[in-house]
Amino acid sequence: MKYDYKRRHLRAGLAVFFGIVLIFLAIPWHTQASTEFNYDVNSVYIVNSDSSTRVEESYTVSNNADNKYLDSIQLSTPVEDTKNISVEYTDGTSIPFTVEKKTADNQGYNYEYSEISIKFSRRNVGRNSHWGFVVSYDTNKLIETKGSAHTFNIPSVPQENGSDYSVEIVVPENFGTLHTTGTRPIKIGTKKGQTRYKFENKQQLKKSILLVFGDSTLYEVNYNFPLKNDSSFGSTFTVTLPPNTSGQQVIVQQLDPQPKSTSLDPDGNILADYDVPPRTNITVKTNIIGIVSYLDYNLNASGTKAEIPKDLVARYTKPQQYWPSDNPQIMNKARELTADKKTVAEQVRAINNYVVDTLSYNNEKIKYNIRQGGLKALQNPSNAVCLEYSDLSISLLRAAGIPSRMPIGYGYSGSLKQSNSVSDSLHSWVQAYVPGIGWMNVDPTWSEKFNNFGSSDLDHFAFAIWGVNDSRPAPVMRNGGDINYQYEATTISYRSTPPVLQPQSQLSVNKWLVLPFIALTKYDIQAPTDTAGDNYVLRTRQGSRVDVADLGSLAPKQKITRWSAVIGSTAFGSLNADFTQNGNNSLVLASTKVSSVGWPMWLVIGLLTGIIIWRVVRSNLKRKPTSSEEIAKPITAPIPTIQNNQTENEPKNEKRAKK
Template sequence: MNLFKRFLLLIISYVFAAIPIYASDFQADYDTQYAISPSGTTIVTQNVTLTNKQSNLYPKQYTVSIDSDQIKNVIAYDSKGVITPKVSQKDKKTEISVTFNDQVVGIDKKLLFSLRYENGDIAKKLGNIWEVRVPGVTSDSTLGEYSVSLQTPSTFPQNAYMTPLPGTGARWNKNQLINGGINAAYGEYQSYIVDIIYPLVNDSLTSVVQSVAIPPDTTYQSVTIATIDPKPIDIKKDEDGNWIASFTIPANGRIDIKTQLIIKTYIKPLPQSQKQLLNTSSYLKQQTYWETNNEKIQEYAKKYTTPRAIYDFVIQTLTYNYGQITSTPVRKGALGALANPTNSLCTEFTDLFIAISRAAGIPAREVVGYAYTNDSRLRPLLVGSDILHAWPEYYDKASSRWIPIDPTWGFTTGGINYFDIFDFNHIAFVIHGLSSELPYPAGSFREGSLPQKNISVRFSESTTIVTKDTYTTVFDLPKQITAGKTLKGTVQVNNSGGKQIERMDVNVVATPYAFQIQKVGEHIPPFGSISIPISIKLPILLHKSQGIIDITINGEHASFQYEILPTYWIYGVIGCFLIALLLIVWTFIQNK
């Protein structure tokens, strides 16, 4: 279904006494102009030309139904002057009817008229971003030329994306708009404030360590932990890139982990997201819900061999079931989606894409998170205590990046391109690659069966984020050691800030006893750490000495000094040897 049916359904009515006529008796050509004001109100001007295909007919009335109740200040006119329109609104729709002043009779004769109104739903400011959605058109034999122009104010920020791009003369034509409308956004990034509560319960008689997944940095997402209470023991990054935070839960106790995140989403991929995928085979394996080895999935994988072909197949095969989103859905997996394609949700669109992609040799995985929507029909979510959404990613070898796509919204929006261009509205909570189910996303932690609201997301137009890396260095080494032994321990670098350290170059050098170790390009998640093992073999010494371990982190220096005690047992050996030697000499002299 395309956007023209949703937003701008054109109904042309012709009234003649005792003469039955049809829309096919006329051809309609449209020149539609969208002019967006700085406030976002859009002035829509439709210049319409109706061409008679019969010699004895003429159009008398025109009716347009617009899928919006934000329509006002409607005016209309034809060659004979102003037309007083009839405007009615019901069920969030607006119907405009005009009766023409002019009567044009004769084959190939043309009736020209214009309709102008203000539409408050074309452009919306969401946080830092202006979103623009212009409806498309249906393929109809009575539709002749259809041309659209779009004008935005100079106060708008830089265009982030626009799909499709305009054709000749900075205008869109009918062929472009039949596949969906115009989807555009203006701004550099979107900024969200996300509050999450993780209720952790321990029913055992001893304290335990439990872990939760904190929304991580991704290809198009940057996360700063503004606050987290209590502080985690540590945060580690798993192979999928999830930030796994660990907490100690006392015996028979409960802790509510409360965190506030500043999350920025981008259209351009972040530089640090470019990484070579070393464990490709892990993202080709069969998992629960991803029945890669199934014969039917294998057949589709032979037919659809590229991510785009698989994306198109999924959209053309599955149908979104809006009736399920208010209930507790059961995840069906890829085979379940194929068995019942009209009963699908975002999980089925995602699972089917991943299963076929993996069978075709394309690394793929699932992302579960939050997706902002102001239209539950066009961009639906799973409705529950906390609104979640799922979408797939595939690994692109050419760019060395994971690329997110959204076949669910590609279907529900009637053709908006969620393959080549993503948007600012998706926030990743967890990534499922090595497992199709773990780790659990924020919003899935519950105490009891009652619904709970544990996630809050709001826009933040002015966000201050400290970008300077903050870290501490801890030397876990003995301050004294006896010569001849091996100095063993670790140097631990702790990220004491809420922002991931994207690149940390570490160089450890020991003097005067040779030891060196380097770590280049280390990533440390917020409140995480890296541990560098130290092992220095010390020589035998008969005197006190000192050793120094220097560590250089991104050009900044720290050092640790330790004392080397002499090897006293050697003094004993030498003393015994000298005493023995004196006894031998004394005995020799006495015998003389």
């Protein structure tokens, strides 16, 4: 199926809508009015090492009427694979129930759940009477295992007066560090390898909370980029590979066939160039591992706008087609939102809150989506998907003088993912630069569901970053133009163990003596084969002299050449060269030692000598006589000419004979 290029970023945004639906289904539905009964609910989720979960929900019912009792109730679970279900009064007496598997449909997406219908056999009558029952079941679908990480969605609960809710979670101790998008539960303690956490009241669960156990997860991405050259001329195709970010490390395990060259663009995207002959089709196959780390940003470390580097301001606050930061309406709104905020983090939060409160997600838009841009999103707030949330946020941030850009990529949407193709879950979000923190991920679309500001979760994996340009680089480009490839043949999965990195770099050095005490050196460098990196350094040692050249950021297998000249006695000695990262000698990627090659010097000396001799000889050949040379010449007297009166017609010899 072919997707519209702009449409591909919308799929993950639907997770917000359906997540809200599932939250609603998880709340008990009562046959009587809520004013007649109050419910105190304590839910306990006991998670096993294989992520299977035992759910125990204890209900305490309080009767607010004199002559009414609770006859029946229907409870809808957030999963459909409920098994080993039991319903009992608190004294252990069984309560009859039935279970029905149901399917709900919305906008073409189906999800399944179990509905438990309970018929109470006891008639508990009387105002202020209290009684209880317990519902228990097993499920394998409450915990999402994502490689080495585990996530658990705690649904929001009703906030009406008279009822209360508490939630306890028991997980294996080896699940690792707990991160959360909202209120952090209290850690009760660890016993027999199990750690117990608790949310004590409903105020802590006003919004859904995503619990993440583990510091990182591993994505395995397989792109299949089609390079189709149907023309009669050769073409250069460029494929875009994911960038490294503060929370994402990319390892390129396979890139087949090998590209002509690789490079990094200003946003850090890896670009691989291929020359494709006329009438030729090539499929570039990749295997990429993405290590995504959970980040909790220290918002208290935020600086002010005066501390933002000027080069970032110049590059990432410019207006673009979809980010009209110079529009008066956008500028006025940005000024209004940030006027009383001192730090950049406070300003980013204010803009994010405004976008979340102003825009409404339109599920219908996926059918006909056309990217509107920030201004139209502001003017038509009810017709938004993730692109509009991102475009409006970036427009306002740039208008406020805050560098910002847009990652596009994969947004995990759980059971909503309908196929193996990643195009079902493409998403866009925002990165804002905060001094003291760096580039900070902000997802205004998902903020409607989770209070995720100030953290970067494990559910986002950037395929590319748009910053210098608001719609480039595209996944595949031909001679710089977008061919409208939409990741249709891309698959993504999780893996539990990271690959063993064996970076292979190359460093070749040639040092030539060109004149006595003058040497010229050429360095040919190839970056590590499997990952892009920053802060690469070339360190050289010649005698007591040490030189360090900053090479900056390099793409996997990127090739560069550097030259240097040495004047002095060290020109004759050997040279030690190290290709390192971060300027740390412990991270030497490649090294070599070479001695000066003397034949160029003798060649140069020979040439210079020949030139000098030739010029001397040539000069001597062209020299004019000097005055001294003229004086030295012998003086020869001229022979006088004898004049006579012979006629011109008479031969001289005949005249001599007559005499």
